[in-house]
Amino acid sequence: MTAPDQANSAESPWPVRTLSFKIADWIHRLGQVWVEGQLTQINARRGTRTAFLTLRDPAADISMSVTCDPGLLQRSPVPLTEGTRVVVYGRPSFYAGRGTLSLRITDIRPVGIGELLARIERVKGLLAAEGLFDARRKRPLPFLPHTIGLISGRASAAQRDVLAVAAARWDAVKFDVRDSPVQGPTAVPSIIEQLAALDADPHVQVIIIARGGGSVEDLLPFSDETLLRAVAACRTPVVSAIGHEPDSPLLDLVADLRAATPTDAAKQVVPDVAAELDGIAELRRRSAHALRNWVHREQHVLDGLRARPVLANPLRMVDDRLDRVDGAVRDIRRSVRHLVTVEEHRTQRLASQLSTLGPAQTLARGYAVVQRTDGDDRHAVRSVDDLPVGAAVRIRVADGSATAAITPTTEENDQ
Structure with missing residues (x-):
């Protein structure tokens, strides 16, 4: 050796x-x-x-x-x-x-059961501290998923319930069923493997992990830390459908949605097409009824507006005011005539005053207006001092005018 x-x-x-x-x-x-x-x-x-x-x-x-x-x-x-x-x-x-x-x-x-539950509580505290139970991490389920992934036991009651209820609600729904042990030592690695395969499939829009009820020991795989972290890392929404006793597995807290039973999971993931169609029909009826009521209300408002005198006979407003316009025209004309008459009388009175006080009347009474016509400064003579000998003047009387020259007076000649 x-x-x-x-x-x-x-x-x-x-x-x-x-x-x-x-x-x-x-x-x-x-x-x-x-x-x-x-x-x-x-x-x-x-x-x-x-x-x-x-x-x-x-x-x-x-x-x-x-x-x-x-x-x-x-x-x-x-x-x-x-x-x-x-x-x-x-x-x-x-x-x-x-x-x-x-x-x-x-x-x-x-x-023992007590020790198993204590370990589950420790894992629960650890994952809670990491935020894996936070509601903000929960992803909404698609309203109408075209393909649903299902992980369950082969030919199990949970699998039959999910498929039967889903088909009754929507017969066109598609499932990608993956059989896996759901209890025992091989459950966790098998579920993780199937979960990864479904999460990698781009056609799968939601994944259901389903199992019927069982004891605490039977449900231990669904509180396994490795499985819980794999579910938290999934990009596809995951539904926990474990029909279990009051001691719920931690998968319910990590999954995006907890369903009480596999049947409940099928109801929450797959919409009831008949109920949805009935809802759509009801909404259509309500919409049509609301629209008809709105049209009737608006028609009533329009009828009320059309029934008003101003719209029933639009020219009535003009006809009603035509007499007022004619009266206003007559009043204006009468006022204008009165104003013209008053002004005519005033003009005549002023003309009479002007003729009475004017120079023509004065001339008619025998007066004359003497104006200097020689030189640049032509003006009416107001004093004898403005009539030097030899000055040329114009004498205006009532019926005409004559020119003259200033000669010496008799007193001046005698001197």
């Missing part, structure tokens, strides 16, 4: 036995460990000294062979069956001859 400290290279490779022994040595150094998982196979034949079990991780497709004393299973306070959640204590061993890994346990403890 090759020495353990022999150098390893392409020129000096290890034999298979050396690698197996080294792996076995490393695993044996791990010592005793506590491991949690679900029992998927129990083979404890009577008369044998070793019982063979398979322990599976509830959130991943990983399992490990476990061996123990059959009496260890018989002394368990709770019957151990496939799907039971347990915590075991043992030492991992690597069998070099077969190259297999197993776990030899000396203690096995079923995980």
Whole structure:
């Protein structure tokens, strides 16, 4: 056998036995460990000294062979069956001859309901702190989805209920049905795989995860942290349709919509076409009735406006005011005539006064107007001082005028 400290290279490779022994040595150094998982196979034949079990991780497709004393299973306070959640204590061993890994346990403890619920509460607090339950993250469902993804147990009552109710509400609805275990150790990885496939399909507009009722242990996969994070990461709206007991799984809080039962999920996702058509017909009737009422009201208003005198006989307003216009014209004419008559009398009176006081009447009484006509300054003579000897004057009388020259007076001649 090759020495353990022999150098390893392409020129000096290890034999298979050396690698197996080294792996076995490393695993044996791990010592005793506590491991949690679900029992998927129990083979404890009577008369044998070793019982063979398979322990599976509830959130991943990983399992490990476990061996123990059959009496260890018989002394368990709770019957151990496939799907039971347990915590075991043992030492991992690597069998070099077969190259297999197993776990030899000396203690096995079923995980009680109280502890399971406490773990669920811890996961609930963690996800709540991260905001995965926040209502603002919830996406609205499409009103009329053309394709619905359904994850449920094969030929389960939940699957039949969803399909039957949906077909009764809308016979043209399409489903992409994915069968998956909904309890037990393989449920979580299978549901996650189907969920990822539906979320990647661009035709699927909403996903329903459906299961009938069950005990707390049966519903544990729907409170698994890995599954909850996968649902929260989906781009497609997810509906939780778990017909469960009062202890609801955490999937109800992470999903975009919680339905009380698979039947309720079908009702909330698929619209009732008959009810929608009846609603549309009712809305049409109400709209038509409202429109007719509006037309009648407006027609009544128009009839009232047309019945008013001003619109029934538009020229009546002119006819009614024609007499007033004629009267106003007569009044204006009478006022104008009166004003003309008054002004005529006033003019005649002024003319009489003017003729009486005017120079013509004065001249008619024997007076004359003497004007200097020589020189540049021609003016009426008001004094004898304005009549020097030799001055040329014009003498105007009532019936005409004559020119004359100023000669010396008799007194001046006598002197």
